[in-house]
Each structure stands twice: as C-alpha cells, then as structure tokens.
Amino acid sequence: MESTESSYVSSPEMPGKPASPQPKSPTEDSTEKPTYVRFLVSNSAAGSVIGKGGSTITEFQSQSGARIQLSRNHEFFPGTSDRIIMVSGAITEILKAVELILSKLLSELPSEDDNDAEPRTKVRLIVPNSCCGGIIGKGGSTIRSFIEESQASIKISPQDNNYFGLNDRLVTVTGILDEQMRAIDLIVSKLSEDPHYLQTMNSPFSYPAAYNAMSYRQNGAGGKFQNNKEERSNSMTIGVADDRIGLVVGRGGRNIMEISQVSGARIKISDRGDFMSGTTDRKVTITGTQRAIRTAESMILQKVSYGDEREME
Numbered sequence: 136m137e138s139t140e141s142s143y144v145s146s147p148e149m150p151g152k153p154a155s156p157q158p159k160s161p162t163e164d165s166t167e168k169p170t171y172v173r174f175l176v177s178n179s180a181a182g183s184v185i186g187k188g189g190s191t192i193t194e195f196q197s198q199s200g201a202r203i204q205l206s207r208n209h210e211f212f213p214g215t216s217d218r219i220i221m222v223s224g225a226i227t228e229i230l231k232a233v234e235l236i237l238s239k240l241l242s243e244l245p246s247e248d249d250n251d252a253e254p255r256t257k258v259r260l261i262v263p264n265s266c267c268g269g270i271i272g273k274g275g276s277t278i279r280s281f282i283e284e285s286q287a288s289i290k291i292s293p294q295d296n297n298y299f300g301l302n303d304r305l306v307t308v309t310g311i312l313d314e315q316m317r318a319i320d321l322i323v324s325k326l327s328e329d330p331h332y333l334q335t336m337n338s339p340f341s342y343p344a345a346y347n348a349m350s351y352r353q354n355g356a357g358g359k360f361q362n363n364k365e366e367r368s369n370s371m372t373i374g375v376a377d378d379r380i381g382l383v384v385g386r387g388g389r390n391i392m393e394i395s396q397v398s399g400a401r402i403k404i405s406d407r408g409d410f411m412s413g414t415t416d417r418k419v420t421i422t423g424t425q426r427a428i429r430t431a432e433s434m435i436l437q438k439v440s441y442g443d444e445r446e447m448e
Contacts, residue, residue: 170327171223171336172233172319173261175305180240181205181218191239199232200224212261213301219261223336226323234316241312253311260306260322264294266332267304269325277325285318286310371428374416375439380404382438383419390438398431399423 176184185192185205192203201224212219222232237258244254262270271278271291282289287310294304308318326332375383384391384404395402400423411418421431 168226168327169224170226170229170323170333171221172229172323172326173219173221174233175212175215175217175259175261176205176220176236176240177217178208180243181220183239183243184220184236195232195235195239199228199235201228201232203232203236212305217259226320226327229323230316230320233319234312237312237315255310256312256315258308258315258319260308260319261303262291262306262322262326263332264302264304266326266329267291267306269329270306270322281318281321281325285314285321287314287318289318289322368423369425369428370420370422371432372411372418372420373432373435374411374414375404375419375435377407377410377415377417379439380417383435385438394431394434394438398427398434400427400431402431402435 183191184195184203186194192205196203201222204221204223206219208218210219211217220236222229222236224232237256241254241256244256269277270281272280278289278291287308290307290309292305292307306322308315308322310318382390383394385393391402391404394400400421403420403422405418405420407417409418410416419435421428421435423431
C-alpha cells in the first residue's frame with residue numbers, strides 16, 4: 136500500500152526542525168503545539184501495538200516522535216471491552232504515530248479472497264463532551280465539511296449517562312486509511328484550538344470504572360477463578376494514591392463501611408508505607424464474588440473521582 140503521509144506528516148528526515156524549506160502557512164505554528172488524541176483498540180489489538188517486550192510501541196515512538204501510552208490490561212473505556220491508546224505530541228507527530236498504529240492493525244486483518252480493495256474500517260476517538268460542539272459546528276456545518284473533505288464517515292455518539300463521571304463521547308471515523316487520517320487530522324487540529332481539550336491531557340484514562348490515579352494488579356488467586364462461576368471467591372488488589380486513601384476510608388471509616396455493605400465485598404487497606412511495588416500507591420485488596428468486587432471497585436473509584444472533581448472546582 137503506497138503511503139500518502141507526506142500530505143499531512145512532516146518529513147522524517149527533518150524531525151522537529153523549526154526551519155522548514157517550505158513557506159509557512161498561517162496555521163502551521165498551531166500544529167506544533169503539544170496536543171493529543173485518544174482512541175480505542177481491542178485487548179488483542181493492543182498486544183500487537185505493544186509488540187514483544189514493547190518493541191513495536193518503542194519503534195513507533197522513535198519513528199514518529201510522539202508519545203504513545205496504553206491503558207493497562209482490563210482498564211477499559213466504560214461500556215466496552217476496549218483499551219485506550221493516547222498519542223501525544225505535535226500534530227504532525229501524532230498523525231505519523233496514529234498512521235503507524237492503524238497500518239499495523241490493518242496488516243493483521245484477514246484478507247478477503249479476490250478483493251484487492253482497501254478495507255473500510257472504524258476508529259473510535261474519545262472526545263470530551265464539552266469539546267464535541269466544536270467538531271459539530273453551528274447546525275452541523277463543521278462536521279459536514281470534515282466529512283466532505285476527508286470522504287470518511289464521522290459519527291458522534293450521544294452522551295452516555297449510565298456511567299458516573301463519564302464526560303467523554305466516542306467519535307467513530309469510518310473509511311479507508313487515507314480517509315481516516317484526513318478526518319483525524321481535521322478533528323485533532325480543531326480540538327487542539329480548544330483550551331478545555333488540553334486540560335484532560337494529564338488524566339487520559341481517568342474513568343471511575345477504568346482508571347483514576349490508580350494502578351491495577353490482580354492477586355494470584357484472582358486469576359485462577361476469572362472464568363469460573365460468579366459465586367467463586369476472588370481477590371483483586373488495586374492501588375490508590377496515598378493522598379487519596381482518606382477519600383476511600385471516609386470520616387470515621389464511614390465510606391469504606393458503606394462500600395463493603397453495599398457491595399458485599401471485604402476491603403482491606405495496607406498500612407502506611409506499605410505500597411504497591413514501584414509506586415506510592417497504597418494496596419486496597421477487595422475480596423468476594425466477581426460481582427461484589429466490580430461493585431466495590433466502582434464505588435471506590437467514584438469516591439476518588441468525586442474528590443478529584445471537588446478539588447478542581
């Protein structure tokens with residue numbers, strides 16, 4: 136497949152050079168501001184993006200100049216079983232990295248017999264709800280122009296109120312790779328003009344039911360029963376930042392008692408100074424049925440998320 140990346144990616148021979156032989160366009164400066172894009176990949180696809188020992192993701196970062204981060208195993212976007220990739224850097228670097236990732240995923244699709252046409256695939260971008268208006272435009276004018284210019288299909292999901300604290304929507308871009316890349320270029324360029332968009336760059340995976348200043352680690356016992364019956368007892372350990380433990384415990388232990396009573400799970404917090412390996416996160420061990428663990432985990436994350444939101448206000 137012949138690449139057309141030159142139309143939207145800076146020359147790889149001159150990475151990050153401010154002086155360019157081409158005349159500067161009026162908007163070129165804005166494309167070099169650090170920004171980001173987040174999109175979903177299936178758990179299996181995430182493995183091929185990472186590569187053996189992280190070799191593929193390291194190579195993609197080196198080739199593009201962008202930073203590529205993935206949510207951890209089992210840290211999914213709410214309502215899906217898909218992990219989150221965040222690519223950050225200058226827009227030109229982001230587009231190069233996204234194209235490398237999407238090309239890699241395309242190369243692993245089963246080929247259709249007797250069909251040389253490039254497949255039309257979907258990419259689901261994660262966009263803050265407050266920034267979707269900029270993509271839609273007055274009366275839908277902006278999104279219509281993006282569809283016309285890119286020839287890709289672009290659809291924005293309705294806001295999902297089923298998940299506490301979910302302030303993002305999915306923007307699905309459907310087309311062949313070149314069409315998708317043109318659409319992503321237009322969308323990210325538009326989003327990077329919105330000052331509110333950059334505010335979520337520091338918490339790319341902060342979902343109450345996915346990740347919120349926390350790291351997940353399942354105990355050895357937990358993995359054994361993962362596919363067994365719901366009523367089997369499991370154990371999961373999550374890490375909560377040391378300065379956030381008070382939000383989980385609550386005054387006089389009120390919060391942790393409520394979480395335990397509602398979920399039916401047993402919750403144990405490690406002593407001060409007893410952190411998850413390589414972090415300053417305290418260990419919160421949740422034991423019970425899978426359903427009890429999920430409920431307790433969600434409630435714990437809600438407590439931390441609510442505390443973070445209160446601090447930001």
